[in-house]
Amino acid sequence: MDIVIDSLTYTYPGQAAPALKDVSLEIGAGELCCLIGANGAGKSTLCCAIAGFVPHFYKGEMYGSVVVGGVDTVQRSIGDLARRVGIVFQNPFDQITGATLTVFAEVAFGLENLGTPRDETRRRIEDVLRKVGLWELRDRSPLELSGGQQQRLAIASVLAMDPPIIVLDEATSQLDPAGTRDIWRIIARLHAAGKTLLVAEHKMEYVARHASKVVLLQGGKVIACGSPREVLGRDDLARCGVRRPPFMEIMRGLTQRGLWQGPMPLTLEDAAAVLKEVARR
Amino acid sequence: MSGGTGTQVGIVLDNVRYEYPNGVVALRGVSITMGKGETVAIVGENGAGKTTLAKHLNGLLKPTSGSVTVDGIDTRGRTAASLARLVGFVFQNPDDQLFQNQVSREVAFGPRNLGYAADRVEKLVRWAVEQVEITDLLARHPYDLGLAQRKLVAIASVVAMDTPYIVLDEPTTGQDYPGTEKLGRLVARLGSAGKTVMAITHDMEFAAEHFARIIVMAQGQVILDGSPREVFSHPSGLERASVEPPQLARLGQLMGLGECILNEEDLLRSLC
Numbered sequence: 001m002d003i004v005i006d007s008l009t010y011t012y013p014g015q016a017a018p019a020l021k022d023v024s025l026e027i028g029a030g031e032l033c034c035l036i037g038a039n040g041a042g043k044s045t046l047c048c049a050i051a052g053f054v055p056h057f058y059k060g061e062m063y064g065s066v067v068v069g070g071v072d073t074v075q076r077s078i079g080d081l082a083r084r085v086g087i088v089f090q091n092p093f094d095q096i097t098g099a100t101l102t103v104f105a106e107v108a109f110g111l112e113n114l115g116t117p118r119d120e121t122r123r124r125i126e127d128v129l130r131k132v133g134l135w136e137l138r139d140r141s142p143l144e145l146s147g148g149q150q151q152r153l154a155i156a157s158v159l160a161m162d163p164p165i166i167v168l169d170e171a172t173s174q175l176d177p178a179g180t181r182d183i184w185r186i187i188a189r190l191h192a193a194g195k196t197l198l199v200a201e202h203k204m205e206y207v208a209r210h211a212s213k214v215v216l217l218q219g220g221k222v223i224a225c226g227s228p229r230e231v232l233g234r235d236d237l238a239r240c241g242v243r244r245p246p247f248m249e250i251m252r253g254l255t256q257r258g259l260w261q262g263p264m265p266l267t268l269e270d271a272a273a274v275l276k277e278v279a280r281r
Numbered sequence: 282m283s284g285g286t287g288t289q290v291g292i293v294l295d296n297v298r299y300e301y302p303n304g305v306v307a308l309r310g311v312s313i314t315m316g317k318g319e320t321v322a323i324v325g326e327n328g329a330g331k332t333t334l335a336k337h338l339n340g341l342l343k344p345t346s347g348s349v350t351v352d353g354i355d356t357r358g359r360t361a362a363s364l365a366r367l368v369g370f371v372f373q374n375p376d377d378q379l380f381q382n383q384v385s386r387e388v389a390f391g392p393r394n395l396g397y398a399a400d401r402v403e404k405l406v407r408w409a410v411e412q413v414e415i416t417d418l419l420a421r422h423p424y425d426l427g428l429a430q431r432k433l434v435a436i437a438s439v440v441a442m443d444t445p446y447i448v449l450d451e452p453t454t455g456q457d458y459p460g461t462e463k464l465g466r467l468v469a470r471l472g473s474a475g476k477t478v479m480a481i482t483h484d485m486e487f488a489a490e491h492f493a494r495i496i497v498m499a500q501g502q503v504i505l506d507g508s509p510r511e512v513f514s515h516p517s518g519l520e521r522a523s524v525e526p527p528q529l530a531r532l533g534q535l536m537g538l539g540e541c542i543l544n545e546e547d548l549l550r551s552l553c
Contacts, residue, residue, distance in 0.1 A: 039427055039430070040427065170455070176483040246486070268532055268535060275532070
């Protein structure tokens with residue numbers, strides 16, 4: 001297991017109620033695990049706990065344990081954890097250093113902090129900028145990029161440090177549809193390359209299509225954990241503040257009317273194929 | 282139809298062209314009329330001219346040629362500040378807007394700034410937070426809230442100005458499902474109260490489910506304008522604008538159905 005969370009209860013400083021309540025979770029190596037739930041359910045806090053920002057940066061009161069790549073996060077510094085876990089935030093503006101003049105230098109920042117040799121640094125920067133489609137823009141100022149480009153830059157900066165685990169905390173929520181598609185294309189490629197990914201996401205069409213595992217949170221608790229079919233098929237999904245993809249709602253309607261018994265399609269293409277089949281009968 | 286007589290109700294854009302000082306032409310002859318109580322979603326990819334268009338509605342930008350009138354008043358003769366009584370504008374990023382240390386003060390700032398009496402300000406604050414469904418946040422500090430809630434506060438602070446026209450730039454960004462539904466109810470309430478609501482959005486489900494009219498923009502021009510059903514029945518126009526139709530409309534296209542699918546009933550009807 002790459003990430004093992006055991007009975008984690010965490011309260012931010014000055015808050016009465018815990019943000020996470022008795023969370024236990026195991027995420028295997030190479031898994032693409034999506035965190036879903038309403039705002040305030042605990043998705044971001046869980047992301048921060050895996051990257052070590054909880055409790056190291058935010059302080060507060062933490063019970064239970066988070067073990068990432070075999071090490072207990074409480075025992076290690078954020079700097080040390082950065083080699084194991086990379087995190088991409090909701091707003092790329094929170095991530096971009098503001099201390100660099102070019103896209104190239106921005107990606108170099110993390111590597112320089114890790115003391116990576118010069119040639120290796122150059123090689124890795126070119127590699128990750130090509131992967132996220134920003135190599136042509138390497139001499140631009142990070143501040144001149146569009147929101148979607150900035151988010152790809154944030155991902156590149158994290159990828160450059162080559163952590164085995166990558167956490168994306170609602171990395172698409174501020175982006176337009178084209179920007180969202182670009183980020184998910186990168187996520188899918190990282191998944192195929194064997195990275196362990198933890199992705200907090202509101203856009204359920206992408207969750208259904210790409211996740212290998214889905215964790216549903218509500219009020220700081222894990223309500224469900226399983227395959228996208230199991231979790232997105234739950235009756236209490238809307239009560240947990242999550243909207244099922246509309247095509248899944250239609251398929252559920254057909255199942256309830258006895259018109260379709262097969263497994264729930266997870267993509268629009270599969271749903272279209274099933275519906276054509278149903279229409280023929 | 283315009284002419285500054287002060288009698289024309291509605292916002293009228295007549296052949297508006299706008300060129301930024303750097304030479305980029307963002308609007309190329311846009312003509313739109315929006316009447317009282319209309320709910321209008323403005324969609325299109327980044328760079329299509331949506332925000333430039335929106336900034337013309339409250340006089341932040343003035344047309345290079347053509348004209349914009351609000352209730353018959355030509356925006357060229359007015360400052361954005363004087364138009365603020367007519368047109369409320371909520372920016373995409375709430376942090377461009379919020380500056381008070383309590384939600385109640387934030388929401389009260391707009392109406393107070395318009396010079397309204399204290400009891401009217403109080404009533405408007407209460408009304409606005411009820412419309413946006415954030416009454417429970419009144420005593421909070423805006424920066425103790427998450428981005429999505431701050432956005433609702435920014436919206437309430439503009440709603441409280443009680444303007445006949447309200448422009449929302451990307452209201453659903455970062456909202457979860459309950460937040461998006463709140464905004465949908467807000468649009469309906471404002472519309473039925475006779476206010477004109479215009480929202481720039483990338484969220485096609487939101488546009489299709491909560492707005493009576495959708496305007497599709499591409500390269501500085503309006504390329505489609507009509508009800509959700511009319512607009513989403515034109516896949517080629519949408520493709521030109523790089524606008525992806527709502528999920529069920531795409532499902533219908535994948536199934537090769539001729540008609541536009543917007544809800545379950547549409548689909549069941551077309552299957553039978």
